[in-house]
Structure formats: C-alpha cells, structure tokens
Amino acid sequence: MCGIAGVFGNPESDLEVKKMLAALGHRGPDACGIYTAGDLSIGNTLLKITGDMPQPLTGIGALVLNGEIYNFRELKAEIGIKTDSDTELLFSLIETGVRKGNTPINAVFSALSKVNGDYALAYVCGRELVLARDPSGVKPLFYCSGERMEKPEIAFASEKKALACTGRKAKPFPQGGILSFNIENRKIAEKVVVRSIKTKPPEERISVEKEALFHLKAALERAVELRLTSTAGIAFSGGIDSTFLAAIAKRIDPDISLYAVGLPDSHDIAQADYAAQAIGMKKNLKVHFLSPKEIEAAVPQVIYATESTDPMKVTIGLPLYIVAKTAGEDGKRVLLTGQGADELFGGYSRHEGFFDQGPDVLDREIYSDLENISTINLERDDMVTMANSVELRVPFLDKDVIKTGLAVSPELKIVKKDGLYTRKYILRKAAEGLLPPEILWKEKKAMQYGTGVQKVLDWLARDSGFSKKQGKHIEKYLMQVASEKRFGFVNER
Structure with a gap:
C-alpha cells in the first residue's frame, strides 16, 4: 500500500x-x-x-x-x-x-x-x-x-x-x-x-440455497485468509458483517485484534462488547471511548483526508478515521472492514422496494451499487485509514466473492415472509454455526448513529450558531471548519 x-x-x-x-x-x-x-x-x-x-x-x-x-x-x-x-x-x-x-x-x-x-x-x-x-x-x-x-x-x-x-x-x-x-x-x-476489467454480471445463476452457501463460504473464507497479515486488525462494530469476518479470521489467527469506537453509552460499544463475547473473542476486543472533544478535534482531519464537507462522508468517515488511528498506534498496518456486504447482498432498506418491483430490478440495483461503490464509499474509507498510514482491506469485495455474490439469485438475498423482510439472507445463513442467532438476524444501526458521532456533530453545529431548523446545519458547520483551516481544495469538482 x-x-x-x-x-x-x-x-x-x-x-x-x-x-x-x-x-x-x-x-x-x-x-x-x-x-x-x-x-x-x-x-x-x-x-x-x-x-x-x-x-x-x-x-x-x-x-x-x-x-x-x-x-x-x-x-x-x-x-x-x-x-x-x-x-x-x-x-x-x-x-x-x-x-x-x-x-x-x-x-x-x-x-x-x-x-x-x-x-x-x-x-x-x-x-x-x-x-x-x-x-x-x-x-x-x-x-x-x-x-x-x-x-x-x-x-x-x-x-x-x-x-x-x-x-x-x-x-x-x-x-x-x-x-x-x-x-x-x-x-x-x-x-x-x-x-x-470490470466484473460482469454472471450468465448462470445460483438459485439453490445449499449450493449458494457452499460457494459463498468457500470464497469468503479464502478472501479473509488472503488479506490477513501479522499486522492486521479488524474494524469491529458487532454487526453481522464485521462479526462474521472476525469469526472467520479467528480460525486463522486466534489473536487478531478487534477495534471498536464510540461514545461510552453508544450502541456500537455495547454491541461490539456483546458480539465479541458471543464468538469467544472478548480478549481480542480493544475499545476506544470517544469524547465530544476528541470528535471536534478530529473533524478538520477528516475533512482534509476526505477532501469534502459532505456531512455523510464526514460522519461515516470520522469513526473509521479514529479506528484506523487507534489500530495504527497499536502497531497495525492493515485494517479489514465489512464494506461491500450491503451492496452485494441487498443490505439496505431501499433494496426492499426494488425487491418488491421484481428480482431483476433488485439485480440491476445491486450491480449499479457495485459500479458506484468507489465514489460513494471506498474513496472515503481509503483516505481516512491511509491518513493514519493504515491500509484498508475489504474481503467482501474480493474478486471471487463478488463473482459468487452476483451469481446468487436475488430471492436468496432478500426474503419476505408475512410482510417482513430479511435482508442479506444468504450471508446470514452462511454465518450460521459461527455466530449466535441474536447476532445473525439482528439489524444494526449505521456507524454514524451507532457510535454517537452524528449526535455530537449535531451539537457542535448548533453550538457554533447554525440552526437545525434552517437546514443543513452540520454541512454549514463543516464548511466553516474547512474555511478556517483554508482547505481550498475541499469540494472541488
């Protein structure tokens, strides 16, 4: 890297x-x-x-x-x-x-x-x-x-x-x-x-659940194994994606470190602690408690790293920035994340609406998500991790995992029963035996909310005189910070 x-x-x-x-x-x-x-x-x-x-x-x-x-x-x-x-x-x-x-x-x-x-x-x-x-x-x-x-x-x-x-x-x-x-x-x-060399949609589909599970497990286990090094850690929130990666990695390196961040009373801290305990990795978990002061100090660093004052980029990038900083200070040079699982396996709530329009519609949306994942997510994630000289690795976007994931029929990605949706169904089934049911089937809060970062930025923006009622108060606050730091390149098109 x-x-x-x-x-x-x-x-x-x-x-x-x-x-x-x-x-x-x-x-x-x-x-x-x-x-x-x-x-x-x-x-x-x-x-x-x-x-x-x-x-x-x-x-x-x-x-x-x-x-x-x-x-x-x-x-x-x-x-x-x-x-x-x-x-x-x-x-x-x-x-x-x-x-x-x-x-x-x-x-x-x-x-x-x-x-x-x-x-x-x-x-x-x-x-x-x-x-x-x-x-x-x-x-x-x-x-x-x-x-x-x-x-x-x-x-x-x-x-x-x-x-x-x-x-x-x-x-x-x-x-x-x-x-x-x-x-x-x-x-x-x-x-x-x-x-x-873009990955093309498959000509043949995998519609049998047992077959899909076999190929997906093999591809994901290999992807994690290829990305592990003696200086690797895992960004850990306790959700299905990061916990699945941790459980697979444990088989290869029982001592691999898991890094979680959040305000002391945040959802992600409680969930990470619970998940690590459930998979027998409590001793591997390293928790960094955030404070409003630390978040405020990190804001200009994240703006500079992401080259943006877009609230979504900053609020998602900020906790990952501090995870990478914590891992780097711990001697790690590689950080695995669960990025890509939602795009590949239908993990967003909006995917439910596309599923209702028909399997082919969901298929096209998933492929579109993967075609745009670099500008929406990956560039941000790379820049906040590399700002701390830590390399980002994403097993769910391994070449063979993507091929397998695209081949899996959309009916195995989202399942609807009695009016209720189960997103990322096939991924959850693939983790059975490694994760307990209460983690397998639980929906998790987005990182910016689960860590408490969104709440702190909301407070910082209002404390700086920007009214929430007038709209875009966080973006205005971030633009003010960028202006004060004279980040002239930020938000250039």
Missing part, C-alpha cells in the same frame, strides 16, 4: 511529482522514489506490507503500484519467479507481455486479468503511459489531462490534494478501467485506448 503520482508531458515533471509525493507522505512513510524520462515522471511513497521492494521498478518500462496482489504467491509459483514482492511479480508479468510484442496496454490488461487484488497503477514504456484501477475501485486514483505551459499533459495521483497542490483539478479514474495515453507531436493521442 502506498501513494502514487505522475506527470507526462511537462518539462518540469520531476519537480511537480516531488510536490505531489510530499502531499502523499502519509500514505507511504517508509520510502519515496521517482522515475524520470524526459518530460515524464512517476513516483511512489511506500508503506511496507508485502515484501521490501522499492519503487518505481524499472526494466523495459517502469511501474508504480498502490495496492496488494493477494494471489501473488500462486502466480509466482506458476511462472517460476523467486520474490517476496507482489509488485515485482506484477511487473514481471507486464514486462513478459511487452517482450512478447504486446503493446503496453495489452500487456497490462493480460497481467491484471490473472490477478486477484486491489490496486491502482501506472506503467510507462517509451512514450506510452498506462493507468489502471481495480474492478471495485478499492484503491483510489485521480487524473486530469489538458493544456498547461502550452503543452499537452496527463497527471495522476492517489488523492486529489496531491494534484491540487500543483494547481490541477482532477476527476476519479474509472474503477476497473485501463487507459493508455500517448503524447506525440505536441498532442495527446486523439483516441485514448481503453480496456476494462
């Missing part, structure tokens, strides 16, 4: 990239490197988790990677390479493709088609720059292209603030996208080459 940045088409690209990497220092405190060739520079700030390979890697071309390739040990055995670095493995796959005569973008596409991972990367070869992002957009990537200094250019970075510090406005790179840029004769290639 790390931060990446680059500029193509600017004679001062190396100086520009150095500025951008300085803004990304929190994402990679262990090392920093830059590769420059003429008017092109790419760079990396490194957070060591898998292997100890400095970036950029260079050969025929050069590569910077932000992310993890979880099946790299299987792939390295398959191609016969000796390495403890997933970055080196991916670089070898790409360079092999180039040596065989493939174009850089096709070499990247071929390599990424083999991997199971979360990543954002840049590969340069000659006058071609290839950018790519994982299918779910777990790892963030932003880019811009246009005319500066009377020359065409492309710039990219892991966070918008890195581009903003050099006067650039950025847009999110498409999740599952692979784009190739070429600058020749003072022009960006008129037709940018585009490939996609």
Whole structure:
C-alpha cells in the first residue's frame, strides 16, 4: 500500500511529482522514489506490507503500484519467479507481455486479468503511459489531462490534494478501467485506448440455497485468509458483517485484534462488547471511548483526508478515521472492514422496494451499487485509514466473492415472509454455526448513529450558531471548519 503520482508531458515533471509525493507522505512513510524520462515522471511513497521492494521498478518500462496482489504467491509459483514482492511479480508479468510484442496496454490488461487484488497503477514504456484501477475501485486514483505551459499533459495521483497542490483539478479514474495515453507531436493521442476489467454480471445463476452457501463460504473464507497479515486488525462494530469476518479470521489467527469506537453509552460499544463475547473473542476486543472533544478535534482531519464537507462522508468517515488511528498506534498496518456486504447482498432498506418491483430490478440495483461503490464509499474509507498510514482491506469485495455474490439469485438475498423482510439472507445463513442467532438476524444501526458521532456533530453545529431548523446545519458547520483551516481544495469538482 502506498501513494502514487505522475506527470507526462511537462518539462518540469520531476519537480511537480516531488510536490505531489510530499502531499502523499502519509500514505507511504517508509520510502519515496521517482522515475524520470524526459518530460515524464512517476513516483511512489511506500508503506511496507508485502515484501521490501522499492519503487518505481524499472526494466523495459517502469511501474508504480498502490495496492496488494493477494494471489501473488500462486502466480509466482506458476511462472517460476523467486520474490517476496507482489509488485515485482506484477511487473514481471507486464514486462513478459511487452517482450512478447504486446503493446503496453495489452500487456497490462493480460497481467491484471490473472490477478486477484486491489490496486491502482501506472506503467510507462517509451512514450506510452498506462493507468489502471481495480474492478471495485478499492484503491483510489485521480487524473486530469489538458493544456498547461502550452503543452499537452496527463497527471495522476492517489488523492486529489496531491494534484491540487500543483494547481490541477482532477476527476476519479474509472474503477476497473485501463487507459493508455500517448503524447506525440505536441498532442495527446486523439483516441485514448481503453480496456476494462470490470466484473460482469454472471450468465448462470445460483438459485439453490445449499449450493449458494457452499460457494459463498468457500470464497469468503479464502478472501479473509488472503488479506490477513501479522499486522492486521479488524474494524469491529458487532454487526453481522464485521462479526462474521472476525469469526472467520479467528480460525486463522486466534489473536487478531478487534477495534471498536464510540461514545461510552453508544450502541456500537455495547454491541461490539456483546458480539465479541458471543464468538469467544472478548480478549481480542480493544475499545476506544470517544469524547465530544476528541470528535471536534478530529473533524478538520477528516475533512482534509476526505477532501469534502459532505456531512455523510464526514460522519461515516470520522469513526473509521479514529479506528484506523487507534489500530495504527497499536502497531497495525492493515485494517479489514465489512464494506461491500450491503451492496452485494441487498443490505439496505431501499433494496426492499426494488425487491418488491421484481428480482431483476433488485439485480440491476445491486450491480449499479457495485459500479458506484468507489465514489460513494471506498474513496472515503481509503483516505481516512491511509491518513493514519493504515491500509484498508475489504474481503467482501474480493474478486471471487463478488463473482459468487452476483451469481446468487436475488430471492436468496432478500426474503419476505408475512410482510417482513430479511435482508442479506444468504450471508446470514452462511454465518450460521459461527455466530449466535441474536447476532445473525439482528439489524444494526449505521456507524454514524451507532457510535454517537452524528449526535455530537449535531451539537457542535448548533453550538457554533447554525440552526437545525434552517437546514443543513452540520454541512454549514463543516464548511466553516474547512474555511478556517483554508482547505481550498475541499469540494472541488
């Protein structure tokens, strides 16, 4: 996990990239490197988790990677390479493709088609720059292209603030996208080459409950196993998603730490304590009691991290920010969360209405949720965790878990009986035997309410003179904080 940045088409690209990497220092405190060739520079700030390979890697071309390739040990055995670095493995796959005569973008596409991972990367070869992002957009990537200094250019970075510090406005790179840029004769290639590795809806469905349970359990157990390291912890709220992950992880690492935050009298603290006790992990639970003062102090940090004053982003991002901070101070570099379970298995109340319109309607909505999960949830979650140099990992968005989840019939995701809905039905059934019924079938409050953060922000906004009756009082308070801190890049479009 790390931060990446680059500029193509600017004679001062190396100086520009150095500025951008300085803004990304929190994402990679262990090392920093830059590769420059003429008017092109790419760079990396490194957070060591898998292997100890400095970036950029260079050969025929050069590569910077932000992310993890979880099946790299299987792939390295398959191609016969000796390495403890997933970055080196991916670089070898790409360079092999180039040596065989493939174009850089096709070499990247071929390599990424083999991997199971979360990543954002840049590969340069000659006058071609290839950018790519994982299918779910777990790892963030932003880019811009246009005319500066009377020359065409492309710039990219892991966070918008890195581009903003050099006067650039950025847009999110498409999740599952692979784009190739070429600058020749003072022009960006008129037709940018585009490939996609997005997960497609399955052709065959799993409608038998027993079969669905078998495949889902196997995929999720493997996803958790691939993401565990000696420095991993779990963001734990005591709900079905995080408790299921904890119960699976316990089988692999009985000592894995669970991190819960909330006001002393909050729902999430009580629920986390109860759930940890129920699955025999009370000794693993580490609780951080929030105070209004601590929440107030964290508000500008979360605004800066998320680059937004959107109340939803801040109220959800704030407790996760403090969870990551707590885990980081405890020596953890990886944090597993249950993000993606609601999108994949029909966990939102609005999914009930789509289910009533028909299974196909719910199917389309779930697929739409997954197509937009990066901009709605994942970019926020990555930025608040990486603000504390802690890597976010999401087992429910594993490549094989998504394939299995999309294949499961919608009638197994939401069940309606006697006018009552059971959301995420198949996921709850998959956890039977690991979790007690009172956790399996219980609905949980959203994080911002369960931790008490929403209540405190409501009070802070009113205490700052913003009337709740006049509307948007929390947003006005957050905008005031951003203005006082002079976060000029916040909410740029």
